[in-house]
Amino acid sequence: MTTTTTRRACVPWLCGARLLLLLLLLSAHVATARDALRSATGGRGAVVAPPGPSAAMALAARVLGEQFARNLSIVISSLGSPPGRDSSRPQRDDHHSAEDNNNNKNDDSSHKNETRDRTDEEFAYYAADGWLFINATSVPTACAALHHYMRLFMNSSVTWGVNRTGYYIEPLVTQFPSTDSSGSGGGQTFVSERATVGQSLERSSGRGGGHVRVIRRQNLGRYRYHMNVCTLGFSTAFWSLDDWHRHIDWMALHGINLPLASTGTEFVWWRTYTEYFNLTSQEVRSYFTGVAFLPWNRMGNIHTWAGPMSESFLKSQATLQRGILRRMRQLGLSPVLPAFDGHVPTALVERFPSSRFTKASDWLGDGSVYSENYLLDPTEPLFSLIAQRFLQIQREEFGISDFYNADMWNEMNPPANASGAYLRRSAEAVYNPIASVNPNATWIVQGWTFFQQQEFWTRGSKAI
Numbered sequence: 001m002t003t004t005t006t007r008r009a010c011v012p013w014l015c016g017a018r019l020l021l022l023l024l025l026l027s028a029h030v031a032t033a034r035d036a037l038r039s040a041t042g043g044r045g046a047v048v049a050p051p052g053p054s055a056a057m058a059l060a061a062r063v064l065g066e067q068f069a070r071n072l073s074i075v076i077s078s079l080g081s082p083p084g085r086d087s088s089r090p091q092r093d094d095h096h097s098a099e100d101n102n103n104n105k106n107d108d109s110s111h112k113n114e115t116r117d118r119t120d121e122e123f124a125y126y127a128a129d130g131w132l133f134i135n136a137t138s139v140p141t142a143c144a145a146l147h148h149y150m151r152l153f154m155n156s157s158v159t160w161g162v163n164r165t166g167y168y169i170e171p172l173v174t175q176f177p178s179t180d181s182s183g184s185g186g187g188q189t190f191v192s193e194r195a196t197v198g199q200s201l202e203r204s205s206g207r208g209g210g211h212v213r214v215i216r217r218q219n220l221g222r223y224r225y226h227m228n229v230c231t232l233g234f235s236t237a238f239w240s241l242d243d244w245h246r247h248i249d250w251m252a253l254h255g256i257n258l259p260l261a262s263t264g265t266e267f268v269w270w271r272t273y274t275e276y277f278n279l280t281s282q283e284v285r286s287y288f289t290g291v292a293f294l295p296w297n298r299m300g301n302i303h304t305w306a307g308p309m310s311e312s313f314l315k316s317q318a319t320l321q322r323g324i325l326r327r328m329r330q331l332g333l334s335p336v337l338p339a340f341d342g343h344v345p346t347a348l349v350e351r352f353p354s355s356r357f358t359k360a361s362d363w364l365g366d367g368s369v370y371s372e373n374y375l376l377d378p379t380e381p382l383f384s385l386i387a388q389r390f391l392q393i394q395r396e397e398f399g400i401s402d403f404y405n406a407d408m409w410n411e412m413n414p415p416a417n418a419s420g421a422y423l424r425r426s427a428e429a430v431y432n433p434i435a436s437v438n439p440n441a442t443w444i445v446q447g448w449t450f451f452q453q454q455e456f457w458t459r460g461s462k463a464i
Contacts, residue, residue, distance in 0.1 A: 051332035139332030144255030264321030300343030
């Protein structure tokens with residue numbers, strides 16, 4: 001018996017169309033997955049786990065060494081009662097491992113509640129039998145507890161820069177001193193209206209019982225902000241990632257949870273203007289100043305001075321920013337990212353002649369072309385479009401935050417005829433694009449603006 005098989009011929013153009021459609025769908029799926037991953041990871045790079053006790057313990061290992069980190073127990077929770085332990089020699093607490101492995105979410109969301117949802121940050125700790133036990137309401141607060149203990153009971157502290165022993169502390173003791181009256185820190189009192197020191201609890205010491213002193217500090221404040229925008233010119237302009245890592249560890253040890261994070265901003269602007277607004281790479285890069293003067297370029301005070309920037313430098317700063325943000329988020333710090341404040345390159349003014357721009361005052365005071373800057377009127381539709389594109393690309397590169405900084409009129413007055421209604425519309429133009437990226441975000445403005453131009457801001461009703 002003969003069996004005949006008939007195959008339907010494929011029309012070449014139809015097969016090609018099907019293949020093209022399949023490739024387009026696949027490409028869209030990959031792009032969507034890529035963008036989702038970038039957003040989920042705080043931008044390009046590996047996923048960062050939610051901040052947990054292990055981050056604070058890793059910091060302890062970097063500062064004090066593994067020997068001390070192995071004898072450290074940290075719990076992140078509300079402080080209904082001071083920290084306790086079992087009568088047996090403790091291991092790293094179950095809460096530590098459970099929290100660190102819970103959901104393995106990305107740092108784009110993991111950093112959120114570290115700052116925003118805690119209105120009464122506090123910590124408590126005690127040390128006995130060579131072990132240090134810390135209970136704190138967040139990771140930065142736990143790190144602050146560790147440093148508080150180091151100062152009182154180990155005669156050690158971590159300061160800016162690298163001391164003579166290098167980054168690591170060389171402890172004068174071989175184990176954590178006890179916090180009871182016989183410990184090396186006994187008798188010392190931490191003087192503060194917000195501190196409660198010397199609370200005593202009966203605890204098992206693991207050697208038949210004993211009396212330990214629990215150190216507790218309350219009301220640390222909801223927001224512990226760090227850095228003026230000019231710090232990134234005065235102090236950090238030429239820092240390496242190692243320099244930043246040391247300083248971020250310093251931030252955490254001092255309880256800071258809200259650091260400014262503007263490194264790499266120019267890379268986002270370079271992409272924004274060249275990809276969406278038809279500016280050339282040279283036009284954008286020539287607008288930027290040298291790295292030590294970038295804070296004033298970002299605030300619209302000067303441009304071009306000591307520039308231009310090379311593309312390779314822009315990319316290297318973006319890489320640096322990813323490393324900075326990764327360490328901040330690992331330790332539960334909420335970075336303050338930049339938003340659009342309206343200051344634009346001269347080339348953009350030429351590209352959009354129908355939009356309204358204001359020429360800023362002579363900030364340098366010498367008639368120099370370097371302070372001839374332009375501010376796009378916040379009520380222009382172009383303002384919102386630029387802001388959205390910038391935040392979109394920043395999200396791709398660096399993720400999102402709960403906090404954004406934008407200073408529209410730093411050391412310069414708004415238009416002389418600006419009404420309260422105009423100022424409100426201007427504020428909405430800045431904040432609404434931020435809210436489209438993160439509805440829970442807070443816009444941060446420097447207080448210096450309202451002091452330096454207090455004559456304007458206190459004249460009549462100027463409330464935004």
